[in-house]
Amino acid sequence: MAVKKNRKAKLGDGEIEQKGKMQQKEGQPTEGKGTEGKGTEGKGTEGKGPHSIRVPQLYKQASVILKKYENKEGSLKTLIYSGKYTNYGVMFGLLTKLVKNQEAVKSAIAASNLLVEQPSFDPHLAQVLATQALSKGSVVGKCKPIVVFKEYEEKIKATAANSFSAKAAVKDKDLLPRYVRINTLVSSVTDVHAQLKKDRFILQDYDPSVESYDDFLERVKNLVTPYYLVDYHIPELLVFPPGIPFWNSFLYKKNAIILQDKASCLPVFVSDIQETSNVLDACAAPGNKTSYIAAKMNNQGKVIAVENDLKRFETLVKMIRFRRASCVTSLNKDFFTLKPDNFPNVEHIFVDPSCSSSGTTVHNDEVSKERIAKLASLQTILLKRALSFPSVKEVIYSTCSVYKEENEQVIEDVLTQYHEEFELADLATCLKGWKHFGHDTYSFGNKCLRTDINIDKCTGFFVAKFVRKQAGKGEKRKSADEECHDLNPPKSKKEKKSKKSKKL
Incomplete structure (x- = not known):
């Protein structure tokens, strides 16, 4: 095994070869050069x-x-x-x-x-x-x-x-459906549905103004190939049966679709960002959330994506470029070291910090109390930092953790300092029929969103939305509940049908 100068090699380090094909039996790989088609040793x-x-x-x-x-x-x-x-x-x-x-x-x-x-x-x-x-x-x-x-x-x-x-x-791998977000920066909703039809998928139609969220979840539960659905809440999100492979599809390679779980779309969906907004994504890598923000803004306005870790930052930059999020500027910096006064125009901040990942299907091991406490401390610091930006009107906090120490407890600790300046939006008004919220042991629990992996059929997630009580020169903003309600204003049946036909 060759060892480079001035570098301490580990057993197992070396160049990865990706040329040629290997024959494998029972998951045992070939090894060495010249082993193609020669079995285990070759x-x-x-x-x-x-x-x-x-x-x-x-x-x-x-x-x-x-x-x-x-x-x-x-x-x-x-x-x-x-x-x-x-x-x-x-x-x-x-x-x-x-x-x-x-x-x-x-x-x-x-x-x-x-x-x-x-x-x-x-x-x-x-x-x-x-x-x-x-x-x-x-x-x-x-x-x-x-x-x-x-x-x-x-x-x-x-x-x-x-x-x-x-x-x-x-056992757990196929619990969740395959979620696919249409990247409207690359392709239109209409074109994606047309290509899916060419690929022999069939859109299963339903009327969300008539059917309940429970009805929709039953549809998801019984979804089989080649059928797929438009998500009940997020119109640019499609739902397919578990395990559908898109890795070699034309749409995926073109970045017209992004494989993104519904739960991780929620922070952007419940936000109040507009095309002309000035947004900061505090913990941006690998870039799914950032590219969704850019898509919601139609590549207008300005998005600053911050990532401290260099390797994750490099991944972020690639993702942003591939997904054509041209309104995004990426910074390889620690969010906590940014001086809020240097960003006087930032109105919206997304804080999705490192967490235990206990809500994901691949993290079923119990996390130590010491680890959770350290994470919660960091999360609290980052959230307080976001709320200290002088012009910020909205801060979205989210984790893929199920532990209250990383979620409701962080919110409570932050509110003790910022309750006079910020209030929590009631996110129940943002998602029709939603039934899972924060722990009721907290007075604000019913204003925060949680997802239940077994019922909502998406990753375990937590979302809270802070809205500044006062804006500008003493002007009174809309209440947090009114702002969230504006995301889903009531429509006539005629408008609903018209809007639905455009989407599909």
Whole structure:
């Protein structure tokens, strides 16, 4: 294994090869050069020592994706399917099992002393190999990292045997429908529906002015291929049966559609941004929310996207460019270090900070109280910072956490300082028929939105909307409830039909 000068190499580091195809059996990859079509070992390994044999591509690529995922550079699916890998299905299955069982996998590796006795071993590769061993029974290969890993394999398997579930990922993977947001910066709603029709999908029509939200959820529950729906609340969001692959579709490659869960669309949907607004996205990467903001503004006005982490920032810049969000300016800075007085025209701020991700389907492990407390402290600081901007009229706070410490408790702590300047909008008026709100142990709980993964069929999420009580020179703003109500003004049946026909 080649080691670059002035660089301490880890076991498992090296160049990822993405050329050619591999034949895989039972999820075991080929390894080494010249192995195409030659089974597990292949020609390239004969007569070579462990140091000269490359790490199997599946394991190497999976460890790189895992590292990016932990750095929050994108969702697991996005990171897997946006790459040029040869076996998406096997990769997704392996990594989903890993993330679902990550606590057990890490604990077993720690108990084995692998990373203590082998400090140069890549910890992400160790997790990948451990998951493979636990789900398939063993790891096959003769490269140096696998040879080293096998010395600890039995201890890892014995430690995690009772806590690792190979079926857990498969069980939960298909709970949620496939949500697709139309990127109106690239294509019109009409053109996207027309292309879907060419792709042999069938739009299942319904009348939201007649049907209830419960009726719609029943439709989602019974949705089967090739049918799809327009979302009950968000007209540019489409709902497909679980597992529909769009990764190789014309619309996806063109960035005319974006794979984005309904819950993560809610902060932008309930906001009061207009085409001429001045917006700041405080924790912007990987860019789904930012591009949706730009689309809602029709690329008018101004959006400042802030991201502190360099790698996540690079991902953000690429996403913004691919999705043609030309009104966005990206800043590689820590939001907390920005001086509010340097942004005198910012009216809307979105705060979607790092959180426990406990509302997502791939984070079922219990998060420690210490970790939650640290996250909540950071979240509170960032939210207070957003509310300190001199001209901000609206601040949207959201997390993909189910813990009240990261949600209602943060809101309560912030309101103790800012209750005279800001109030919470009643988001119940923004979403017809919605039934899940903040904890009723808080006086403001019913004004905040929550999503229930089992009922709303989307990721677990929390959203709160702060609106400034006074604006400008003592002028009284509309109440928060009136502003939210303006998002969904009452319409006549004739107007509803006319608007619906345009959308579809």
